[in-house]
Amino acid sequence: xxxxxxxxxxxxxxxxxxxxxxxxxxxPFFPTPRVIxxxxxxxxxxxxxxxxxxxxxxxxxxxxxxxxxxxxxxxxVVAGVALGLAVGRSQWAYDVLDPVLQFFRAIPPPxxxxxxxVLFSLGxxxxxxxxxxxxxxxxxxNAADGARTVEPVQLETAAVFRLTxxxxxxxxxxxxxxPKIFAGLRLSLSLSLILMVFSELQPxxxxxxxxxxxxxxxxxxxxxxxxxxxxxxxLGYLLNMGLLGIERRVxxxxxxx
Amino acid sequence: MPGRATVRRLARGAVGVxxxxxxxxxxxxxxxxxxxxxxxxxxxxxxAAALAADTxxxxxxxxxxxxxxxxxxIAVGVAVPLGLVLGNIPVVSNxxxxxxxxLRPIPSVALIPLVAMLFGTGLEMxxxxxxxxxxxxxxxxxxxxxRDVDPVAKDTLRAFGFGRLAVLWHVAIPATxxxxxxxxxxxxxVALILAxxxxxxxxxxxxxxxxxxxxxxxxxxxxxxxxxxVWAGVLGLLINTALVRGERRAFPWARPR
Numbered sequence: 001x002x003x004x005x006x007x008x009x010x011x012x013x014x015x016x017x018x019x020x021x022x023x024x025x026x027x028p029f030f031p032t033p034r035v036i037x038x039x040x041x042x043x044x045x046x047x048x049x050x051x052x053x054x055x056x057x058x059x060x061x062x063x064x065x066x067x068x069x070x071x072x073x074x075x076x077v078v079a080g081v082a083l084g085l086a087v088g089r090s091q092w093a094y095d096v097l098d099p100v101l102q103f104f105r106a107i108p109p110p111x112x113x114x115x116x117x118v119l120f121s122l123g124x125x126x127x128x129x130x131x132x133x134x135x136x137x138x139x140x141x142n143a144a145d146g147a148r149t150v151e152p153v154q155l156e157t158a159a160v161f162r163l164t165x166x167x168x169x170x171x172x173x174x175x176x177x178x179p180k181i182f183a184g185l186r187l188s189l190s191l192s193l194i195l196m197v198f199s200e201l202q203p204x205x206x207x208x209x210x211x212x213x214x215x216x217x218x219x220x221x222x223x224x225x226x227x228x229x230x231x232x233x234x235l236g237y238l239l240n241m242g243l244l245g246i247e248r249r250v251x252x253x254x255x256x257x
Numbered sequence: 258m259p260g261r262a263t264v265r266r267l268a269r270g271a272v273g274v275x276x277x278x279x280x281x282x283x284x285x286x287x288x289x290x291x292x293x294x295x296x297x298x299x300x301x302x303x304x305a306a307a308l309a310a311d312t313x314x315x316x317x318x319x320x321x322x323x324x325x326x327x328x329x330x331i332a333v334g335v336a337v338p339l340g341l342v343l344g345n346i347p348v349v350s351n352x353x354x355x356x357x358x359x360l361r362p363i364p365s366v367a368l369i370p371l372v373a374m375l376f377g378t379g380l381e382m383x384x385x386x387x388x389x390x391x392x393x394x395x396x397x398x399x400x401x402x403x404r405d406v407d408p409v410a411k412d413t414l415r416a417f418g419f420g421r422l423a424v425l426w427h428v429a430i431p432a433t434x435x436x437x438x439x440x441x442x443x444x445x446x447v448a449l450i451l452a453x454x455x456x457x458x459x460x461x462x463x464x465x466x467x468x469x470x471x472x473x474x475x476x477x478x479x480x481x482x483x484x485x486x487v488w489a490g491v492l493g494l495l496i497n498t499a500l501v502r503g504e505r506r507a508f509p510w511a512r513p514r
Contacts, residue, residue: 003351006351006352006355007351007355010351010352010355010356011355011356011359014356014359029374029375092269095265095266095269095270095273096269096270096272096273096276097273098270098273099270099273099274100270100273100274100276100277102494102497103490103491103494104490105493106446106490106491106492106493106494106496106497107486107489107490107493108449108450108453108454108489108490108493109450110366110450110453110454110457110466111453111457111465111466111469111482111485111486111489112482112486113457114469114470114472114473114478114479114482115295115479115482115483115486117473118294118473118479119290119294119295190361190362190364191450193362193364194364194365194366194450194454196364197364197366197367198366198454201366201369201370201458210366210367213367213370214370217370217371217373217374220374222371222374225370225371225374226371228367229363229367229368229371230363232362232363232364232367233359233360233362233363235362236361236362236363236364237358237359237362239362240362
């Protein structure tokens with residue numbers, strides 16, 4: 001309780017300091033947080049109560065961004081975990097594929113956005129593919145690493161109890177790989193946000209928070225630019241907290257890794 | 258003299274690289290996707306090899322690496338001293354982790370349009386977003402590592418009459434160094450992503466990202482995009498490998514990862 005109080009005190013003090021500094025600077029380039037929050041309210045959260053106060057702007061830009069993020073993240077995670085567990089369970093497959101996988105992880109994902117544009121043309125598929133690509137590699141490598149380092153005693157016990165392959169995977173391999181997988185998910189989440197925004201900054205993008213952001217810069221509308229940045233920060237914070245919450249629940253049976 | 262296990266691992270890794278190149282070659286030649294859209298591996302690798310001797314491309318690589326190195330250096334130069342000072346005062350240390358938690362989730366790509374309006378699209382813009390993205394992992398790991406310092410060791414030195422600075426120098430810094438090194442490695446990867454991304458958005462001057470963005474504008478440029486992406490991946494891989502090796506050598510007692 002004290003920690004939460006302390007944390008929000010720091011937050012309030014930080015915002016107050018920002019307000020004072022921007023008021024003193026009185027520069028249109030750096031609007032005050034009050035103005036930014038006002039703009040956020042006007043743009044996204046002043047809609048009718050029947051629509052959870054979301055405006056057309058929120059439905060037209062924020063929700064599509066989040067939908068693409070969710071789709072890309074889900075595809076990347078499912079593919080990454082499945083392939084990672086498969087690769088990690090075979091020493092031979094791991095040795096063969098590790099250098100290749102390390103290379104793919106080392107590629108800065110935005111460099112492939114032009115290729116995805118050519119392959120999928122502009123639109124949600126290209127954006128989802130970019131996000132999924134950025135999510136895939138950290139999850140895959142961490143899942144493989146986790147599946148590789150299962151305690152031999154646990155596997156031998158499973159063999160003694162004659163567990164089927166499916167049971168062994170569900171009861172032994174997955175649980176011991178989970179902490180590593182979650183570490184990969186945390187990395188992937190911040191990468192996926194970068195790709196979400198970057199794929200929306202592309203000329204020709206039709207909607208999304210990133211689209212609103214870049215469109216506002218062409219009008220020198222600094223308040224909207226700042227509002228979009230703060231919104232992205234809040235979304236990133238909430239998603240991160242959500243992931244940590246899930247991690248804590250799922251891994252509650254063991255000490256945090 | 259490398260051991261037999263190492264030789265076998267390297268051989269298997271080479272098989273994996275060959276396998277991936279072979280499969281992508283076959284896919285490219287099979288004509289499922291138009292060759293201009295997804296060229297076969299041999300075309301990409303031949304172009305990548307040609308780029309290694311291309312002075313214009315080498316100037317691009319130099320520009321990207323310069324921005325990367327400068328940005329990372331500034332981030333480390335800011336984050337480590339700040340973390341060491343702030344991490345030693347418990348109340349401030351909590352406040353800092355709170356502020357970091359709120360600022361870190363903002364995807365740094367979102368800052369590119371704003372910073373580009375402020376500084377134009379040159380080195381200053383690149384450095385600003387690189388520093389913003391790479392400060393957090395280093396700062397967070399420094400503060401986090403300081404918390405982990407053995408209190409008995411600190412008290413022992415204090416009991417012998419050593420001052421605050423001596424304790425910091427002889428106990429806290431050596432104990433925190435492995436954590437800082439891990440933070441730097443994470444920051445190095447993010448810094449490369451941001452360097453390339455900022456260049457792709459900017460579009461003038463030298464840089465791997467600019468090369469890629471320009472290649473996307475002419476028909477059949479996908480080969481150039483992918484060849485440059487291969488080099489970006491190789492750079493990322495070399496940087497990561499060098500840092501992991503460095504960590505193992507400098508801190509043999511702390512297992513990286």
